[in-house]
Structures are given as structure tokens and as C-alpha cells.
Amino acid sequence: SESSLDPIDDIEAFYDYDFKLPPAVHDDYAAAARDEIISLELMKRPIHPELKAQIEQRRQLVEGRHAEDVRWMKHKAYYKGVAKVRAAKKLLGQLQAEEAEEAEAAAAAAAAAA
Numbered sequence: 133s134e135s136s137l138d139p140i141d142d143i144e145a146f147y148d149y150d151f152k153l154p155p156a157v158h159d160d161y162a163a164a165a166r167d168e169i170i171s172l173e174l175m176k177r178p179i180h181p182e183l184k185a186q187i188e189q190r191r192q193l194v195e196g197r198h199a200e201d202v203r204w205m206k207h208k209a210y211y212k213g214v215a216k217v218r219a220a221k222k223l224l225g226q227l228q229a230e231e232a233e234e235a236e237a238a239a240a241a242a243a244a245a246a
Contacts, residue, residue, distance in 0.1 A: 179187070194202045 193205070197205075
């Protein structure tokens with residue numbers, strides 16, 4: 133027999149035969165249901181105006197464009213983002229190296245003073 137990948141179908145099979153779910157399984161399903169309810173409630177909240185403006189700007193950017201153009205824009209934006217992350221990591225590495233040098237110099241000065 134085939135088993136379902138849909139947990140709701142799995143639950144229905146238990147209830148079709150008046151079986152009770154094992155406590156651990158029931159708790160897992162209850163936790164998943166609570167998480168789903170929370171995510172649905174979050175969807176009902178109003179969108180922050182700044183985020184809404186960004187979404188509208190992106191919508192206008194792609195509206196009426198060919199799928200290839202949109203794909204190219206996404207590709208270009210991705211690589212710009214990657215470049216920014218690399219630059220930030222490089223700067224962070226430089227700052228950490230400078231801090232390490234300063235700490236070594238302070239330790240050497242303290243050792244010489246003692």
C-alpha cells in the first residue's frame with residue numbers, strides 16, 4: 133500500500149478507523165497546527181509602509197517585461213548582492229586583523245612595562 137506524504141491524509145486514516153493518534157504524534161501535529169495558525173495570523177497583519185513601497189517598486193519594475201528580462205535583472209541583482217557581502221566580509225576581516233595587531237601591541241607594551 134502507498135503511504136501519503138500529506139500528514140492530513142495520515143491523520144484522516146487514523147480517524148477513519150477510530151484509532152487515536154499516539155501522544156507523541158498528536159503533539160507533533162498539534163505543534164505544527166499552532167505554527168500554521170501563527171503564520172496565518174501574521175499574514176493578516178498590515179504591511180509596513182516602507183516594505184509595501186519596496187514591493188510596489190519591484191512590481192512596477194517587472195510589470196510588462198519579458199521573462200528573460202526579469203531573469204536577467206534577478207541575476208544582476210544577485211551578483212550585486214554577492215559583491216556587497218564579499219566587500220563587507222573583507223572589511224570585517226581587515227578590522228579584526230587591526231584589532232588583533234592592537235591587542236598584540238598592548239600585550240607587548242604591558243609585558244615590557246612589567
